[in-house]
Amino acid sequence: MQGIFITLEGIDGSGKDTQAKMLAKYLEKKGYSVLITREPGGTSVGEKIREILLNPEIEKVDSRAEVLLFAASRAQIVSNVIKPALKEGKIVISNRYVDSSYTYQGMAREMGLDWVIEVNEWATRELLPDITFFLDIPEEVGLERVDRSRNIRDKIEKNGEIFQRKVREGYYKLAKMFPERYRIIDSKRKELLIHKDIRKEVDKFIKKNSKFSLKKKN
Ligand code: TYD
Helix, strand or coil: CECEEEEEECCCCCCHHHHHHHHHHHHHHCCECEEEEECCCCCHHHHHHHHHHHCCCCCCCCHHHHHHHHHHHHHHHHHHHHHHHHHCCCEEEEECCHHHHHHHHHHHCCCCHHHHHHHHHHHHCCCCCCEEEEEECCHHHHHHHHHHHCCCCCCCHHHHHHHHHHHHHHHHHHHHHCCCCEEEEECCCCHHHHHHHHHHHHHHHHHHCCCCECCECC
């Protein structure tokens, strides 16, 4: 069996969480076996790393340490959760994956894209998504949504609007670098319209790719 690996990407506040849940529900209704994961986190080791990376009460993380910690959390979830699920024929939907490191650390933090790609290829044993949805919204809308939904910004969100703009520009570059797996989705619109675009793409992908043999729910 071989499952499908779908990732959702976008700046903070772009609505990935909601869309991951809506897509999972849709695919489950169609009878597929679906798993949602998030990054950083998704394993007990990963959740501890998440705390270090995002909790503003913990000391500032050095930029190189940041790259490695995101990659460490990813290595753990790939080997313990994502790869086994794909082997079982599940559809895995991940809220963020390597592209977040490529743009947040590689581009916005200017740590060097080539090097960040190399570290992540090593950490994931070169597992790449089959489809990546880039939920695109303007940075001021994203941060406004973050502020409305929570009391405090996490360590990354505290970098502010200019940083988020760089992250967004980074995603555009990545969409050009990886056109075969990238789909850009205008995410200023209503949730349901966004969801319909996403599910149309996923349906098309499943129809076109007979190499995947997906597990059906019992
Ligand atoms: P989270 O609260 O999960 O944000 P979101 O709901 O937008 O996914 O926090 C994850 C934060 O970590 C987010 O600001 C993006 C950042 N991040 C990186 O900088 N690099 C990475 O590799 C990943 C996975 C996340």
